[in-house]
Amino acid sequence: MSSRVTDSRIRAVLGPTNTGKTHLAIERMCGHSSGAIGFPLRLLAREVYDKVCKIKGESQVALITGEERIEPPTARYLLCTAEAMPRDGGNRAFVALDEAQLAADRERGHIFTDRLLNARGREETMLLGSATLEPMVQALVPGAMIEERPRFSTLSHAGSCKLSRLPPRSAIVAFSVEEVYRVAELLRRFRGGAAVVMGALSPETRNRQVELFQSGEVDYIVATDAIGMGLNLDVTHVAFASLSKFDGVRQRRLNPAEMAQIAGRAGRHHQDGTFGTLSGGRREALEFTEEEVYAIEQHRFAPLTRLYWREAQPRFDTVDVLVADLESKPDIPQLAAAPEAIDLAVLKRLAEDHALMREVKTPGQVRRLWEACQLPDFRQQGADMHARFVRRLWQDLRQGHLGADFVAARIAELGQVRGDIDTLQGRLAAIRSWAYICQRPDWVLARDEMAARARSVEAKLSDALHQRLTERFVNRRTAVLMKSMGKDAGLLRVALDEEGRVTVEDQVIGHLDGFRFVVDAHADSEERKLMLAAAEKHLPQLLEQKAKALVESELGELxxxxxAIVRGERPVAQLEQTKSPTHFRIVLEKELDALEPTQKARLSEALEHWLEGQLAPLDALRKLEEAAQDPEAGSEVRALLLTLVDRNGTVQREAAGLAHIPKEKRPFMRKLGVMIGSLDVYVPALLKPGPRMLLRALGVDRRSVNEKMEAVIEGTKHLPAGYRRAGQQAIRVDMAEKLFRAAHETRAKATGRDFPVDTALATSMGLLAENFQRLMRDAGFRPREQVTLAEGVFGPPPPRPWSWRPPRKDHAPQQGQSRGRSGGKPRGKGPHKGGKQGKGRPEHQPATSNAAFAGLADLLG
Structure with a gap:
């Protein structure tokens, strides 16, 4: 019962999940001439086997589990489950035991305890596990060197979260098949689906389901606590659907160490992770206690006080002697007798069959019966049902070997892939039993051939089960739609085919009936909501695409x-402006009245969608218009926005009524794209050639337009839209503000009243020196006398000094008051009589009042 004394160097590498313990063991083993590692799961053993094969080659590596045996004659490295691991390590240079804290598990703990005490490498032995194992290692393996490894990433509590608000790349953990299916079904309906991982699945099916999640096809995985044992997933959040489970004896709450083992799946390597509970279920809300959260986040758990032990080398004199040895008590205080495992329970039930026991007479027969009882209960049917299967197996084994024809027939019976998920799971459990039987060295004739057949059927059933799980719990169309609701929806492929069908990433979501979107008739109620949301996001571009095709086919280029909307040199329709300067009513020309009413309506609808696409450059103006209708903006801001809309995005600062706008409202205006400069309030997005040419073509802005909207142009009597006068030249208002800002930045750094102004930026724009000075004067900057060099001093003259004083206030002058240096003529006492709003009025006309509605009064004047 105690560890053997050897010359092997024993290291216990302990710590929480995501500390690289298993990776370290693989590196150490590959550095030795031979080695063996025992794992808690066949799936994990297979994963490491594949890694070591890439390093050492397949001929050097063996995989031995209960159901699978790959053992080349030249193999020097052994990857196996703990049960299949040799008790003494197989006389290898390196031996490691992974998840050694499972020695405290009620069902399998005695296996891990035996390997912890007896499996040793000639040169190095490594015990991997939780830090809770440290007291047991110190007591049972006194020569071991203990080292603790910190977790690579941080694990933090994220509280409770509804299923509908779970972040992507989440794992949901439940503790019953029914709960797993329920959560997966909900995720299918609301999030497009989830991968499913349970202990009852075959390793191949689990691998396929894990790949479904890892590849990003689904963003969620629903699993039992099997996820806590070595599955390396790209999970960022773990949500517990329950905090209690049935442990084989009773329903109990998980202890903090068990919670941490599962929660630790969140965050891999240096990526941080979170954990929490799932709210909104059918039961009461789940919550971690403060003590549990602290323990999980800080990795502080109560140490193990005992490990389970069972006699690993019992006597086989008689069945009664065998049972007595298996139920014997350890004499070491740190060890406790293991609870009755299913193999012992089956043996005791068979021992009650006196007819069977009369045929079990020799130690060899007792040993063979015990080996049959150790067949794992893959079907999870309990001791009574499993005992019946073992009894039938023993009736064949007692005569010698199982016949190849008999085994082949049983395997063939299980090879049917028809049926639902539960049926396929039952067949998989049964074929795993036969795979285990075929791996035994002396149970089956033609063992290798039968084992290969069993593995082939298991692979076929695994593929079918994976397909059924995917069909039931993954809705690829909904998954695509959910991603289309995310931040990168614009990157998704949305298409309209020739038949009018609308697809997102090749998944049909509906079709266009004329210009009306119709949801796919085969979608359920939840999918319909998602499809309508996706259609709302992508429909404008689809309608524009269809309208353009229709218009071009009917009318040609417009x-x-x-x-007006013009084709060639002839108008097709007039554009009547509504109350909104960015919305127009289409009036078809009279010659199109000859069309059939249906065709005419169809053409009008197509033109409306075509026009909507053409008006896209005016989006910034539309935003101002919408914000001006918002009561929360405040009357002063609304007045300024209306002025900007009326004047197509540019207004002189003195006419903007800024004195009446609270300073806290200015960030709101900046979000709308409104810039408040030294001389002008403007929207930069509307100073580009596209919007200006479009406003001119629409007839909204009748001023001349400079097609290229250069920074500086030659001055004219009537300035183009978006420009202000600078002496004999004109400069775009945003470029003028750029010069003013540069000068103010220099002034702020100056220590005295005077400061230099760099003219290089203005020169690069093409603004002449004398025109630059006149522009700067408008903003309050004054050049002072040029400083000349003293007599006898050589070199370039010092830069001309400038001064500044505010040019004007933010409100308009009183009626009849001169506008001073700002230019323009004095206003008369009467209201302005020129033209309609925004049409023909000079751009730099001031407001008529300094009241709160100054801008609005100017509009209505």
């Missing part, structure tokens, strides 16, 4: 000119 353009907007002189307030």
């Amino acid at each position: 353009r907007i000119e002189r307030g």
